[in-house]
Amino acid sequence: MEQLKQQVFAANMALPAHGLVTYTWGNVSGIDRARQWVVIKPSGVPYAELQPADMVVVNMAGEVVEGALRPSSDTPTHLVLYQQYPQLGGIVHTHSTHATAWAQAGKPIPALGTTHADYFAGDIPCTRGLSAGEVAQAYEHHTGLVIVETLADHEPLHTPGIVVYQHGPFCWGKTPEEAVHNAVVMEEVAKMAWISCGINRDIRPIDEHLMEKHFSRKHGPGAYYGQG
Amino acid sequence: MEQLKQQVFAANMALPAHGLVTYTWGNVSGIDRARQWVVIKPSGVPYAELQPADMVVVNMAGEVVEGALRPSSDTPTHLVLYQQYPQLGGIVHTHSTHATAWAQAGKPIPALGTTHADYFAGDIPCTRGLSAGEVAQAYEHHTGLVIVETLADHEPLHTPGIVVYQHGPFCWGKTPEEAVHNAVVMEEVAKMAWISCGINRDIRPIDEHLMEKHFSRKHGPGAYYGQG
Amino acid sequence: MEQLKQQVFAANMALPAHGLVTYTWGNVSGIDRARQWVVIKPSGVPYAELQPADMVVVNMAGEVVEGALRPSSDTPTHLVLYQQYPQLGGIVHTHSTHATAWAQAGKPIPALGTTHADYFAGDIPCTRGLSAGEVAQAYEHHTGLVIVETLADHEPLHTPGIVVYQHGPFCWGKTPEEAVHNAVVMEEVAKMAWISCGINRDIRPIDEHLMEKHFSRKHGPGAYYGQG
Amino acid sequence: MEQLKQQVFAANMALPAHGLVTYTWGNVSGIDRARQWVVIKPSGVPYAELQPADMVVVNMAGEVVEGALRPSSDTPTHLVLYQQYPQLGGIVHTHSTHATAWAQAGKPIPALGTTHADYFAGDIPCTRGLSAGEVAQAYEHHTGLVIVETLADHEPLHTPGIVVYQHGPFCWGKTPEEAVHNAVVMEEVAKMAWISCGINRDIRPIDEHLMEKHFSRKHGPGAYYGQG
Numbered sequence: 001m002e003q004l005k006q007q008v009f010a011a012n013m014a015l016p017a018h019g020l021v022t023y024t025w026g027n028v029s030g031i032d033r034a035r036q037w038v039v040i041k042p043s044g045v046p047y048a049e050l051q052p053a054d055m056v057v058v059n060m061a062g063e064v065v066e067g068a069l070r071p072s073s074d075t076p077t078h079l080v081l082y083q084q085y086p087q088l089g090g091i092v093h094t095h096s097t098h099a100t101a102w103a104q105a106g107k108p109i110p111a112l113g114t115t116h117a118d119y120f121a122g123d124i125p126c127t128r129g130l131s132a133g134e135v136a137q138a139y140e141h142h143t144g145l146v147i148v149e150t151l152a153d154h155e156p157l158h159t160p161g162i163v164v165y166q167h168g169p170f171c172w173g174k175t176p177e178e179a180v181h182n183a184v185v186m187e188e189v190a191k192m193a194w195i196s197c198g199i200n201r202d203i204r205p206i207d208e209h210l211m212e213k214h215f216s217r218k219h220g221p222g223a224y225y226g227q228g
Numbered sequence: 229m230e231q232l233k234q235q236v237f238a239a240n241m242a243l244p245a246h247g248l249v250t251y252t253w254g255n256v257s258g259i260d261r262a263r264q265w266v267v268i269k270p271s272g273v274p275y276a277e278l279q280p281a282d283m284v285v286v287n288m289a290g291e292v293v294e295g296a297l298r299p300s301s302d303t304p305t306h307l308v309l310y311q312q313y314p315q316l317g318g319i320v321h322t323h324s325t326h327a328t329a330w331a332q333a334g335k336p337i338p339a340l341g342t343t344h345a346d347y348f349a350g351d352i353p354c355t356r357g358l359s360a361g362e363v364a365q366a367y368e369h370h371t372g373l374v375i376v377e378t379l380a381d382h383e384p385l386h387t388p389g390i391v392v393y394q395h396g397p398f399c400w401g402k403t404p405e406e407a408v409h410n411a412v413v414m415e416e417v418a419k420m421a422w423i424s425c426g427i428n429r430d431i432r433p434i435d436e437h438l439m440e441k442h443f444s445r446k447h448g449p450g451a452y453y454g455q456g
Numbered sequence: 457m458e459q460l461k462q463q464v465f466a467a468n469m470a471l472p473a474h475g476l477v478t479y480t481w482g483n484v485s486g487i488d489r490a491r492q493w494v495v496i497k498p499s500g501v502p503y504a505e506l507q508p509a510d511m512v513v514v515n516m517a518g519e520v521v522e523g524a525l526r527p528s529s530d531t532p533t534h535l536v537l538y539q540q541y542p543q544l545g546g547i548v549h550t551h552s553t554h555a556t557a558w559a560q561a562g563k564p565i566p567a568l569g570t571t572h573a574d575y576f577a578g579d580i581p582c583t584r585g586l587s588a589g590e591v592a593q594a595y596e597h598h599t600g601l602v603i604v605e606t607l608a609d610h611e612p613l614h615t616p617g618i619v620v621y622q623h624g625p626f627c628w629g630k631t632p633e634e635a636v637h638n639a640v641v642m643e644e645v646a647k648m649a650w651i652s653c654g655i656n657r658d659i660r661p662i663d664e665h666l667m668e669k670h671f672s673r674k675h676g677p678g679a680y681y682g683q684g
Numbered sequence: 685m686e687q688l689k690q691q692v693f694a695a696n697m698a699l700p701a702h703g704l705v706t707y708t709w710g711n712v713s714g715i716d717r718a719r720q721w722v723v724i725k726p727s728g729v730p731y732a733e734l735q736p737a738d739m740v741v742v743n744m745a746g747e748v749v750e751g752a753l754r755p756s757s758d759t760p761t762h763l764v765l766y767q768q769y770p771q772l773g774g775i776v777h778t779h780s781t782h783a784t785a786w787a788q789a790g791k792p793i794p795a796l797g798t799t800h801a802d803y804f805a806g807d808i809p810c811t812r813g814l815s816a817g818e819v820a821q822a823y824e825h826h827t828g829l830v831i832v833e834t835l836a837d838h839e840p841l842h843t844p845g846i847v848v849y850q851h852g853p854f855c856w857g858k859t860p861e862e863a864v865h866n867a868v869v870m871e872e873v874a875k876m877a878w879i880s881c882g883i884n885r886d887i888r889p890i891d892e893h894l895m896e897k898h899f900s901r902k903h904g905p906g907a908y909y910g911q912g
Contacts, residue, residue, distance in 0.1 A: 022416055023409070024454075025343070044454025073445065073453050095343045097416070101423035104340040105431055112788040114851045115709070115779045132437040139441055166434050167342045181707070188706055188781070194423055195785035195878055203789055206850050209816040213823055217757065225757050226708075226728025250644055251637070252682075253571070272682025301673065301681050323571045325644070329651035332568040333659055360665040367669055394662050395570045422651055478872055479865070480910075481799070500910025529901065529909050551799045553872070557879035560796040561887055588893040595897055622890050623798045650879055 001037070001057065001066070004030050008039040008090075009052040011176035015094060016047045018184050026094040027072040030176040031082050033089075036060050038082060042069035073140060080144025081172065085156045090176030092183045095168045098190035099183075102126065103163035109190050110197075111206045116189040117214035118225075119182060121158040123205075124189075125150045129165045143167070158215070161186045229265070229285065229294070232258050236267040236318075237280040239404035243322060244275045246412050254322040255300040258404040259310050261317075264288050266310060270297035301368060308372025309400065313384045318404030320411045323396045326418035327411075330354065331391035337418050338425075339434045344417040345442035346453075347410060349386040351433075352417075353378050357393045371395070386443070389414045457493070457513065457522070460486050464495040464546075465508040467632035471550060472503045474640050482550040483528040486632040487538050489545075492516050494538060498525035529596065536600025537628065541612045546632030548639045551624045554646035555639075558582065559619035565646050566653075567662045572645040573670035574681075575638060577614040579661075580645075581606050585621045599623070614671070617642045685721070685741065685750075688714050692723040692774075693736040695860035699778060700731045702868050710778040711756040714860040715766050717773075720744050722766060726753035757824060764828025765856065769840045774860030776867045779852045782874035783867075786810065787847035793874050794881075795890045800873040801898035802909075803866060805842040807889075808873075809834045813849045827851070842899070845870045 011028040015021045024047070029040035039055050057066035060083065062075055072078075078091045094100075102109045102124075109124040111117060116124075127150045134142035147162055147170060160182040161171035169186055173179040197203055218225045239256040243249045252275070257268035267283050285294035288311065290303055300306075306319045322328075330337045330352075337352040339345060344352075355378045362370035375390055375398060388410040389399035397414055401407040425431055446453045467484040471477045480503070485496035495511050513522035516539065518531055528534075534547045550556075558565045558580075565580040567573060572580075583606045590598035603618055603626060616638040617627035625642055629635040653659055674681045695712040699705040708731070713724035723739050741750035744767065746759055756762075762775045778784075786793045786808075793808040795801060800808075811834045818826035831846055831854060844866040845855035853870055857863040881887055902909045 022412060042455065070455055097420055098423060100341060100343060101420050101427060104420060104424040104434075105428035107428055112850065113784060115784060129435055130438065132435075135435075135437045135441045166340065166438055184706060192781055192785050192788060194427055195782060196788040198426060198882060199785060199878055200789035200791055206788075207813055207816075207819075209819045210814065210850055213819045227726065227754055250640060270683065298683055325648055326651060328569060328571060329648050329655060332648060332652040332662075333656035335656055357663055358666065360663075363663075363665045363669045394568065394666055422655055426654060478868060498911065526911055553876055554879060556797060556799060557876050557883060560876060560880040560890075561884035563884055585891055586894065588891075591891075591893045591897045622796065622894055650883055654882060 001032060001035070001039075004032055004039050005055040005057075006052050008041070008055050008176050009050065011090065011092070011180045012041045012050060013047060014177075014180045015092070015183075018180070020094045020096040020183060020187060021047070022095070026092070027074055028090065028092045028176050028180060029072075029075075029078045030090045031088070033086070037065060038075075038078060040071050040075055040078060042067070043072050045069065074143075076138065076140040077144040077147070077170065080141060081147065081170075084148050085172075087157055087174070088172045089174045090179035091170065091172045092176070092179040093168070093170050094183055094187075096183065096187040096190075098194055099163055099169040099186050100167075101194065102190050103168050104166055106165055109163065109186070109193050110203075111211055112193050112196050112203060113206055114210065114214045115185075115192060117206055117211040118218050119160065119185045120189070121211065121215045122154075124161055124163060124186060125154075125159070126163045127165045158219070229260060229263070229267070232260055232267050233280050233283040233285075236269070236283050236404050237278065239318065239320070239408045240269045240278060241275060242405075242408045243320070243411075246408070248322045248324040248411060248415060249275070250323070254320070255302055256318065256320045256404050256408060257300075257303075257306045258318045259316070261314070265293060266303075266306060268299050268303055268306060270295070271300050273297065302371075304366065304368040305372040305375070305398065308369060308376065309398070312376050313400075315385055315402070316400045317402045318407035319398065319400045320404070320407040321396070321398050322411055322415075324411065324415040324418075326422055327391055327397040327414050329422065330418050331396050332394055334393055337391065337414070337421050338431075339439055340421050340424050340431060341434055342438065342442040343413075343420060345434055345439040346446050347388065347413045348417070349439065349443045350382075352389055352391060352414060353382075353387065354391045355393045386447070457488060457491070457495070460488055460495050461508050461511040461513075464497070464511050464632050465506065467546065467548070467636045468497045468506060469503060470633075470636045471548070471639075474636070476550045476552040476639060476643060477503070478551070482548070483530055484546065484548045484632050484636060485528075485531075485534045486546045487544070489542070493521060494531075494534060496527050496531055496534060498523070499528050501525065530599075532594065532596035533600040533603070533626065536597060537603060537626075540604050541628075543613055543630070544628045545630045546635035547626065547628045548632070548635040549624070549626050550639055550643075552639065552643040552646075554650055555619055555625040555642050557650065558646050559624050560622055562621055565619065565642070565649050566659075567667055568649050568652050568659060569662055570666065570670045571641075571648060573662055573667040574674050575616065575641045576645070577667065577671045578610075580617055580619060580642060581610075581615065582619045583621045614675070685716060685719070685723075688716055688723050689739040689741075690736050692725070692739050692860050693734065695774065695776070695864045696725045696734060697731060698861075698864045699776070699867075702864070704778045704780040704867060704871060705731070706779070710776070711758055712774065712776045712860050712864060713756075713759075713762045714774045715772070717770070721749060722759075722762060724755050724759055724762060726751070727756050729753065758827075760822065760824035761828040761831070761854065764825060765831060765854075768832050769856075771841055771858070772856045773858045774863035775854065775856045776860070776863040777852070777854050778867055778871075780867065780871040780874075782878055783847055783853040783870050785878065786874050787852050788850055790849055793847065793870070793877050795895055796877050796880050796887060797890055798894065798898045799869075799876060801890055801895040802902050803844065803869045804873070805895065805899045806838075808845055808847060808870060809838075809843065810847045811849045842903070
């Protein structure tokens with residue numbers, strides 16, 4: 001548990017280091033699947049003051065089991081995703097500039113090139129808006145549900161992130177570190193896609209065979225990128 | 229008073245640290261409501277040379293009561309706002325890039341997402357232009373008046389900033405530090421809104437129920453963001 | 457002369473510090489009006505290696521009178537401007553991103569707000585293109601001439617910079633330091649104008665009375681900005 | 685060979701220093717023409733951990749002749765270019781933001797100004813897309829072939845880079861260091877061209893005589909830029 005706290009702390013600190021957060025906007029969690037405990041950033045604590053010991057531990061019902069601080073207000077969203085997808089080990093939420101801009105525009109981030117395809121096996125979806133009722137009651141829980149609804153039959157590790165309509169990105173991975181890595185990638189491809197669409201209003205999506213090739217270069221049994 | 233000078237100094241120094249100012253463009257003030265004295269940055273002094281002791285103290289008539297330097301040329305604008313809104317404790321003016329771009333475009337910064345709604349309970353208004361007469365006489369005083377006119381019946385702590393037509397942003401808060409925080413947020417949401425509108429020319433404003441939810445998560449009696 | 461070399465060196469080093477140059481793209485000069493000698497950066501020397509003693513001194517005919525290195529290839533442009541405008545003490549040329557983008561677009565940088573009007577009393581002009589003949593012979597000299605032609609009856613200290621068509625910005629001031637200051641301002645207002653025009657395709661130029669007010673707040677007998 | 689490894693290492697480390705790469709995206713190689721050996725970055729190793737001794741040496745058949753790590757997955761692309769163009773001494777591939785945006789847009793980066801013309805004697809071409817067959821078999825080799833096909837009768841040192849459709853930039857030069865220099869330039873002119881085209885939708889290409897003048901100021905027998 002101390003090791004996971006350290007990992008989640010380090011992953012949280014990577015957010016300002018990569019320019020993904022302003023002030024306290026953003027949070028990373030990790031899960032211990034054996035114990036079914038989730039470690040997450042405390043709510044509203046500035047990164048400059050954050051310590052590993054500040055990480056909050058909650059159970060799958062969202063009850064604090066360790067830690068003196070209140071967990072991130074987005075904790076219920078994380079819990080829905082961990083519950084639904086046993087393959088996830090880490091989740092991150094940010095308001096990174098360009099990914100949030102697509103969320104505000106209400107559009108999926110289109111797969112336009114190999115930078116995108118190296119990590120995401122298709123467009124990065126944008127959820128529908130939440131209804132007034134979904135927002136009024138258990139808002140953060142409904143945010144998790146609408147992500148699950150939007151992913152539908154996508155394999156979440158092949159679509160390791162989404163933008164929530166008029167809100168911002170959630171990303172995930174097998175570890176907290178990988179979740180942050182995917183958040184950095186999403187912000188970069190969100191920026192590139194914005195610029196590409198400005199250059200060519202009649203832009204075409206990436207060729208299907210090129211997308212599959214690049215995704216499989218890095219993922220799955222035939223992967224040959226990296227040191228293996 | 230020394231403590232307020234220190235606060236105002238620190239808030240001024242936060243402007244270049246957050247990338248909001250070039251050279252001497254920008255100023256922060258704070259008010260001691262008991263004494264009715266305002267502490268403000270001196271005019272045209274580079275941030276690299278600024279010292280706490282350089283802060284200028286003026287009374288509500290704008291007369292210097294402490295300090296060897298001339299106060300910011302924008303002092304009369306600050307005084308109008310402090311006079312009109314007793315709930316304000318700090319005011320900041322910058323020429324930050326994206327907020328100023330909206331001011332130059334003559335358009336309010338539209339509320340498009342939760343990043344915006346966490347701080348501003350609606351669009352960030354843009355004032356009308358000042359007339360030739362208003363500019364010719366007591367220009368900075370009239371800048372304050374047109375801000376008040378534009379805010380009309382808005383609660384200023386729910387709309388903690390505005391863009392002045394063809395000029396730039398003014399922000400405020402309960403303290404000088406909070407005013408600067410709001411200026412950082414305005415610059416970021418101004419950038420996001422520019423990008424979002426470029427991605428989707430038929431963009432919709434944030435759903436009313438989502439905006440109210442996010443603003444009330446951070447403000448008012450039902451707030452549950454942060455450590456309370 | 458050693459003092460001027462030091463000033464010109466410091467002004468050159470300010471270019472990378474302000475993010476205005478990549479590699480060796482850019483140069484600053486200063487003039488000793490009594491001796492009619494111009495101090496300028498050597499051609500193609502990386503900023504990281506530049507020393508005050510590397511500054512090259514040329515006379516008004518462009519002949520090297522001090523220094524072991526070849527002067528900037530843009531020296532003839534600087535000389536035309538010093539010859540034409542006795543009020544200039546420093547000149548700078550860069551390829552800064554946004555000012556160069558306007559030069560490439562072949563459009564003046566429009567005066568849209570007070571940030572611009574604090575330094576430039578109107579649009580920042582864009583020259584016509586040089587003819588094949590003007591480029592073939594004494595190209596850099598003709599660049600100076602087309603700047604003079606474009607400025608026409610503008611007071612150069614009220615329009616302290618210009619963009620040369622399909623090339624980039626030249627700025628100037630009463631000293632090398634002031635010239636660099638104006639180059640930083642031009643880059644910033646070029647960026648703001650690009651964003652503003654993207655937000656509002658029917659944007660209006662700054663109101664004439666607001667422009668005059670802001671320019672005169674900082675310049676001329678009625679100036680009241682700064683410590684006087 | 686140790687010297688070349690050191691050069692290739694330094695050139696690789698220059699990529700993050702210039703902001704051209706995120707994580708492990710990018711690679712630089714250099715060639716020893718006498719031995720016909722190519723030194724290249726290992727695949728997927730973070731820059732922060734990279735050491736000169738990690739550089740991998742391959743022969744022209746792509747077989748590792750020195751080094752414990754697997755070479756960059758893009759090695760076959762580099763080999764095609766070295767084979768085809770004996771004048772090349774270094775090659776670099778990145779996913780730099782703005783150059784990649786043009787690649788995704790499927791458009792050449794237009795020559796719009798002298799910044800571009802100082803390095804590229806015309807537009808920076810964009811390749812056609814690879815067919816499903818070309819992607820399925822020997823993908824990275826076919827990437828090299830389509831670059832050669834697109835360059836056709838261009839002198840590669842006069843067009844020291846290209847964007848591969850829906851992928852990103854490849855650049856080259858007489859040395860690994862020069863290749864990186866050209867990659868920095870391409871990213872900068874890609875950004876400027878994007879902004880210029882946004883400012884003026886009816887933008888004109890750079891005048892032919894101005895392009896030739898600037899390219900020849902820096903290249904060929906009549907060059908007079910720099911210290912010669």
